Amino acid sequence: MIRFDNVSKRYPKQNHPALRDVSLEIERGEFVFLVGSSGSGKSTFLRLLLREERASEGQVHVLGKDLNRLSNWKVPHMRRQLGTVFQDFRLLPNKTVGENVAFALEVIGKPRGQIRKTVPEVLDLVGLGGKDDRMPGELSGGEQQRVAIARAFVNRPMLLIADEPTGNLDPQTSVGIMKLLDRINRTGTTVVMATHDQQIVDQMRKRVIELEKGRLVRDQSRGVYGYQH
Amino acid sequence: MRAQFVFSEIGVGLRRNLTMTFAVIVSVAISLALLGGALLAGQQVNQMKGYWYDKVQVSIYLCNKTDAATAPACARGAVTGQQKREIKADLEKMRVVDKVYYESSEQAFKHYKEQFPDSPLAPSLTPDQMQESYRVKLSDPEKFEVVSTAFSGRQGVHSVQDQKDLLEDLFNLLSGMNRAALFLMALMLIVAGLLIVNTVRVSAFSRRRETGIMRLVGASSFYIQIPFIMEAAVAGLLGGLLACGMLMSGKYFLIDQWLREQIPLINFIGWDSVLKVLPLVLAVGVIMPAFAAFLALRKYLRV
Numbered sequence: 001m002i003r004f005d006n007v008s009k010r011y012p013k014q015n016h017p018a019l020r021d022v023s024l025e026i027e028r029g030e031f032v033f034l035v036g037s038s039g040s041g042k043s044t045f046l047r048l049l050l051r052e053e054r055a056s057e058g059q060v061h062v063l064g065k066d067l068n069r070l071s072n073w074k075v076p077h078m079r080r081q082l083g084t085v086f087q088d089f090r091l092l093p094n095k096t097v098g099e100n101v102a103f104a105l106e107v108i109g110k111p112r113g114q115i116r117k118t119v120p121e122v123l124d125l126v127g128l129g130g131k132d133d134r135m136p137g138e139l140s141g142g143e144q145q146r147v148a149i150a151r152a153f154v155n156r157p158m159l160l161i162a163d164e165p166t167g168n169l170d171p172q173t174s175v176g177i178m179k180l181l182d183r184i185n186r187t188g189t190t191v192v193m194a195t196h197d198q199q200i201v202d203q204m205r206k207r208v209i210e211l212e213k214g215r216l217v218r219d220q221s222r223g224v225y226g227y228q229h
Numbered sequence: 230m231r232a233q234f235v236f237s238e239i240g241v242g243l244r245r246n247l248t249m250t251f252a253v254i255v256s257v258a259i260s261l262a263l264l265g266g267a268l269l270a271g272q273q274v275n276q277m278k279g280y281w282y283d284k285v286q287v288s289i290y291l292c293n294k295t296d297a298a299t300a301p302a303c304a305r306g307a308v309t310g311q312q313k314r315e316i317k318a319d320l321e322k323m324r325v326v327d328k329v330y331y332e333s334s335e336q337a338f339k340h341y342k343e344q345f346p347d348s349p350l351a352p353s354l355t356p357d358q359m360q361e362s363y364r365v366k367l368s369d370p371e372k373f374e375v376v377s378t379a380f381s382g383r384q385g386v387h388s389v390q391d392q393k394d395l396l397e398d399l400f401n402l403l404s405g406m407n408r409a410a411l412f413l414m415a416l417m418l419i420v421a422g423l424l425i426v427n428t429v430r431v432s433a434f435s436r437r438r439e440t441g442i443m444r445l446v447g448a449s450s451f452y453i454q455i456p457f458i459m460e461a462a463v464a465g466l467l468g469g470l471l472a473c474g475m476l477m478s479g480k481y482f483l484i485d486q487w488l489r490e491q492i493p494l495i496n497f498i499g500w501d502s503v504l505k506v507l508p509l510v511l512a513v514g515v516i517m518p519a520f521a522a523f524l525a526l527r528k529y530l531r532v
Contacts, residue, residue, distance in 0.1 A: 050445075073450070080447035090442060103439075106234050107448035155446070 001159065001190050002026040002049065007058035009044050009214075017056070018044040020214045026192065028158075031185045033201050034194040035225060036211035042194040045211065046163055049192065050082065051075050063158055080108055083152030083160040083189075087167035089144045091136040091151075097123065098132030101151045108155070118154055126150045126180055142173035146180065153184055160184060162193040166200060174200060198225040238456035239463060242432050249428045250464050256424055257468025257514055260417030262475040265510045267410040269476070272502045274403050277495065279344045282392060285330065285364040287376045289316065290387040293334065293360050300387055308361065308385030316380065320365060325375050328366040334359040345496050360387055421468075422521045425461050429525035432457055440530060454526050461522035462515050469514025473507045 002025065009019040019041045026032055034042050047053045048060050051067045060067045063081055070078060091100050098119050105115045123129055126146040136144050145165060152160060162181065166174035178200055185191045195201060201208060201224060208223030209216065218226065243250050291313065292303035320329045332340070337359035365376060373391045381389050433440070436456075443453045480503045489497055 076444075076447040076449045078447070079445065082447075084445050090438070090445075092438060092442070103442065104446040107443045107446060107452055109452070151442075151446070 001028045001030070001063065002192070003059075003061040004048075005059045005061075007048065007055045007060055009041075009048065009053060010056045017214050019048075019055075019211075021058070022211075022214075022216045023058075024209065024216060024219060026190065028190055029185070029188050031182070031191045031204070031206040032193070033204070033206055033208045033223075034192060034211070035196070035201060035208060039213075040211040041214040042211055043163065044214075046161055046192070046194060049159075049161055050084065051078060076108075080155060081158050083149075083155065083157035085145070085148050085152050085160065085162040085165045087164040089136070089141075089148045089168075091144060091147055093136055095136075096132060097128065097134050097136065097139070097147050100136065100147055101154050104151045104154055122150045122154045123147075125153070125183075127176075140173070141169050142176055145169065145177055149177070149180060149184070153189070157189060159190045159192070162191065162195075164195055164197075165193065166195065166197050171199060175203075178204060201225040235456055235459065239459045242436070242456060242460045243463065245435060246428055246431060249424065249431065253421060253424045253428060253461070253464045253518065254468040254471065256417055256421040257465050257518060258471035258475065260414045260421055261469055261472035261510045261514050262479075263410045263414035263417065264513065265472060265476045265506045266479070267407050267414065268506050268509070269480075269498060269502060270403055270407050270410070273498050274400055276344070276498055276502075277396060277400075279340065282396070284366065285328075286367045286370050286392050287365040287373055288390045288392055289320075289363040289365065289376075289380055290360045290390065291316075291362060292385050292387045293357065295358055296360070296387055302382060303385075303387055305384065312385035313361075316363060316383070316385070319379070320363060320376075323376070323379070325367050325369055325372040326365055327368040330364040330366075332362045332364055334361050337362065418517065421518070425464075425518050425521040426525040428464075429457055429461065429522050430529045432460065433526065433530045444531070454523070454530065457526055457530070458519050458522045461518040465514045465516075465518030466511070468518075469511040472510050472514065476503060476506065476510070 004022050004024050007019055007022045008017050010017040022041075022045070034045060036042050044053065048055055048067070049062055051062075051070065054068055063078065065078060067078075092103065095103060101119045101122060102115050105118065120129070120132060123132060126149050128143060128146050128150065131139070131143070136147060139147070145168075149165070160181070165181070166177055169177065174197060181191055181193065182204070205222045205224075207221045208218065208226065210218035210220075210226065220226075291308040292300070292306070294307045296303035297306045317329060317331070320326050335356045338354070338356040341354070341359065367373070367376070377389045377391070380386050440453050480498075480500065484497050488495075
């Protein structure tokens with residue numbers, strides 16, 4: 001599903017590489033936490049997965065494709081098989097919940113009939129059934145994140161990438177979001193989640209990958225958060 | 230491609246930047262009206278030049294039957310075959326003469342018909358009323374006088390005319406105006422281009438949330454860019470239509486209503502010339518802004 005072979009990433013005009021010599025493999029259907037302090041390279045790791053950046057050295061394989069060799073015009077097609085969720089939700093404030101989810105399908109040219117059918121289904125799945133016509137501003141943070149997850153999942157991606165999805169939420173709401181991500185994982189979707197949330201990582205007991213100053217320092221199955229702030 | 234989605238995005242974009250859109254429409258309209266005007270002025274000059282203007286410098290008109298009564302030079306009647314042969318031979322002997330063409334009265338009639346298709350005189354005119362002529366190309370265009378003195382007043386010659394004398398000043402004026410119009414057009418096109426680049430920048434900034442999400446969910450770059458390009462193209466199309474309106478009202482009010490009555494002798498361009506220019510104006514109006522937008526997107530929109 002994901003394979004990093006000796007991956008380094010250097011940004012121009014920066015002395016220290018954001019990632020150094022990272023090698024790892026993530027199998028289909030895994031749930032992986034990506035931990036590490038700010039600046040440890042988590043974001044770069046995720047950006048490489050999304051092909052927002054290319055590795056400076058080494059190879060990144062995602063969904064069986066070598067992303068270094070993937071030509072630019074094929075990147076959109078690759079991204080259609082990924083779902084992405086962020087800390088700040090990134091919803092469109094002037095569209096309803098239903099329209100926000102539908103947007104993801106509209107812009108990749110899906111037929112209207114299919115959109116009408118899938119959007120309520122996926123909203124049901126994330127626990128927002130019947131809230132199609134609400135505006136994002138009327139919803140709580142947890143509900144907004146559920147909308148974002150619905151949008152990321154509506155295309156049934158093979159891989160869901162979550163960048164601190166609970167970062168803006170209170171602990172109780174976070175648990176709800178994690179249950180949802182776990183359920184999505186159980187449908188067979190691989191989940192890679194960057195997080196700072198110790199409680200969640202310790203509770204879930206999933207594989208933990210820890211980065212420190214761009215190096216892979218720990219890769220532990222059924223791991224815990226593991227380091228103190 | 231979901232057309233409805235794209236069109237609603239275009240409408241939203243144009244309304245959001247209403248003032249900028251208006252500026253784009255006006256500047257495109259002015260530059261295209263100048264372009265159309267310059268093209269039409271060029272056609273007007275060509276039309277006025279007629280068949281011989283660019284080919285020869287001197288025309289030697291020969292007497293015909295009807296001239297005998299009206300022109301003193303032709304008092305002895307129409308030119309004879311003998312006189313014509315002599316004139317031709319003398320012309321060809323002259324050093325300054327490069328080439329001599331003969332225009333029969335039938336040809337003269339035909340050329341006249343082509344140049345003045347709707348002249349009030351045309352229906353009553355017959356070929357034998359037209360003058361035969363020798364049309365002379367000089368090796369040195371300035372040496373008109375040499376030919377003129379040699380043939381003026383000669384038997385069978387009605388008149389010798391310096392082809393350039395008649396219209397050259399007018400043409401110089403027109404071509405000067407033409408150049409000025411094209412220069413202004415280029416300036417306005419640059420202004421329009423810069424306005425479009427700026428509009429796209431603002432538009433890309435205010436839609437960065439949408440485009441960011443589009444990128445993430447895997448919309449193709451074409452799909453992301455097309456609303457911006459269409460926005461510019463629609464504004465350009467409106468400007469083009471405005472320019473067409475300006476050209477048509479120019480033709481109607483300036484030429485048909487005013488100039489045609491002030492200067493009835495000149496054969497002005499007709500509606501067919503105007504209508505032929507309009508598609509070009511519209512095409513430039515759509516393509517140029519779309520292209521400017523495309524270039525701007527490469528700078529201001531990551532896809």
